[in-house]
Amino acid sequence: MSNPSITGEATEEAIAILPGARARERASRRTGRARRTPAWAAVVLMVAVVYFLLPLYATAVFGFSTGKHFTLQPLWDGLADDGFQTSLQLSLMYSIATTLLALIVVAPTAYLVELRFQRLRSTIEFLTILPFVIPPIILAVGLESTYGINSPVNLIASSWAPVLLMGGYFVLTLPFVFRAVDNALRAVDVRTLTEASASLGAGQMRTFLRVIVPSISLGLVSGALLAFTTAMGEFTLAALLGYPTFPVYLLNINGYQPREGEALVIVSFVITWAGVIALAVVARRAPGTQIVRGGPM
C-alpha cells in the first residue's frame, strides 16, 4: 500500500515545480464545482421568476376575466376603443420617427468621430450620457418652459408639436443608440476599410452606405431596437407635455376601464416581445455580422 502514497507525493512535487500548476489545478477544481448549479442559485432564479412574472400573470388574470371566469371580452372592448387606436398610432409614429432620426444622426456622427475626430470622442460620450444625469422630469419641465404656451417660442400649440416630442425622445435614446453603434464601429477597423474603399474609387457617401453600414448592421439593429422600445414606453415627457401617446392612454383607461386597460397592457407586452425576437432573428441572419478581421493589425 506504500506505492500509491509515493506516487502521490511525486505528483505533488511535480505540481509544485511547474509554475502556475497549482493555480491551474485550483481553477479547474473551481470550474468543476461551478458546473453543478448550487441550490441557492435555483432559489434566486425562482425569486426572480416570481418577481417578474407574477405581476404579469396577475395583470393577465385581471384583464382576461369578468371577475369569475375567463373571457377575452375586455380585450375586444379595449381594441375597439378609438383612443386605443389613435394613441397606438401616435406612439408608433413617434417611435419609428425617433428611431430613424437617432440612426440617421448618430451613425454618421459616430463614424466620423471614430475616423477623424478622435479628440471629440470624450465630449460626444459625455453628451450622450446626459439623459442619465438629467431625469426626464427635468427635461419635460425645461421643454415646457422653453417651448410651452407661456414661452415666446410656443411650439406645443403649433404644428411643430410632434417635432418637440421627437426631439425629447431623441435625447433620451442617445445613450443607447450611440453605445450600440460605437461598439459596432470599434469592432471593425473603420479607418482601413474606409481607406480600402477610397482606394477603389468610392466617395465618402458610398463608403459609408455600402461598406460601413453593412459591417455594423448588428449594432444598428440593436441601437434601433433600444431607441424604438425607449420611445414606445416613454411616459413622463408625453404626459407632462400633453401628448396622448399609448402609455398615457393606458394610464387613463386604467382609471375608468381597468379590465380593458390590463388586457391592452398584455397585448402591448406581447407585441413588444415579438418585435424584439423578430429583430434579433433578422440580425443573426444578416450576412457579414460575424466580423472577423484578416489578421494582426
Next chain:
Amino acid sequence: MSRLELVNVTKRFGDQVAVSDFNLTVDDGELVSFLGPSGCGKTTTLRMTAGFEAPDSGSVVVDGVDMTEIPTNKRGMGMVFQGYALFPNMTATENVEFGLAVRKRPLADRRARVAELLELFGLAHVAGSYPHQMSGGQQQRVALARAVAIQPGVLLLDEPLSAVDAKVREELRTEIRRMVTQLGITTILVTHDQSEALSISDRVVVMNRGAIEEVGTPAQVYAEPRSAFTAGFIGAMNEIPVRIVSGAQGLVERRGHRVTAPGAAGLADGELALLLVRPESLEPLSATNGSLNGDLTLTGQVEVQTFLGATTRLLIREFPAGAGEGPALPPTRRIAVDVPSASAGRWPAGSELAVRVPVEASRVIAGRSAAEAARQTPTTPATPTTPPGV
C-alpha cells in the same frame, strides 16, 4: 502602367519628422521596395502616395500630373493593406467587383473581369465565400485581385505578406512578382523584410529615420552597400575595424598588415574605418598561418555553430592583438563565417579557426558613422539572421 515621381516629399507629425525630403522616380512597370526598420517613414511615404496623408511639402506626380491635391478616390491607385482590409459583408466576388461597380462598368463586363481575376489568383473555388470563411492566404489573394481589378496605374502594397505564414508568404511573393511582370503595373512594396525586398524588387529603396539611405538593385544594395546602415540592415555583415594609412592610395592597415581595399580611397589618413565583409565571403584557412599573399586574416576561437540549411554559420571570437601589431584598434565584434554545412564538422565550438578576408569582396566605410548606424540597426553580425534568399 504609369511613371510615379515623388518630389521633395516631407511629412512631420508634431515635432517628429516622419519623412524628410524624399525624392524618387519609379519607372513604368517597375517594382520598387521601400525597405527599412519600423518607424523609418516607409509606410508614411506610401500613405502620402496613396493620398491618405497630405505631405507638408513636396509633390506626388503620376505621368506628369501633380496628384498632391487630388483625393485618394480620384487617384486610381490600387492598394493592398497589411491586414487585407476586405469588406466583411461582401463575398470574394463582391469584394473584387466593388471598384468596378464604383466605376459603373456594365454588369456583364464586371462579372467577366471578376471571374478572370479570381481564376488568375486561384480563387475560383472561394468566389462565394465571405472573408471570415477564407484562409489568410486566400484573403490576401482576394485583396490583390481587388486592387488589380481597377487596372490601377500604380499599385501600392503595404506589408502585404506580414500577416500570412511563412510558406504562404513565399508563394505569394513569387505570385506578386509574376503578376506585376505580367500586368506591367508600376508597384511600390513596403516591407521590413529584407529577403522579401531583395527577392522580388527591381530596385530597393533603403530607408532610415525618414530619409533614403540608398537606392539600388537588390544585387547592388546587397553586394556594395554605400552606407553602414544598409550594410547592417541587409543580410548579415561583419564590421572589422581598420585604420586608413593612405586615403590617396586606398591603403588600410590592421594589426601590422596593409592592404588596398575598395572604398578606402578618399578617406582621411589616420582615420578609423570599418572593413565590411559578408559571412559567406570569408574563407576558412586550413592552417592558422597568419598572413597569406598580403591578404588580411583573422584568427580566433569558434564560439557557436548555427545550422542554416545549406550553410552553417560559425561565430568566432577573435584573439586579442599581440604586441607589436601596430596601434590599437577598437575591439572586433564576433565574426560570422558561413561554411558549407557538410564541412562544418571540422570546426566544432571551441576549436581554433583562421579566415582569409578577401579584400576584393569587402568594402571600407568611414568608421564613426558606422558605429552610430550599428546602434540603431536591428541586424548585426552579433545576432546573425538567415541570409536573404538571393
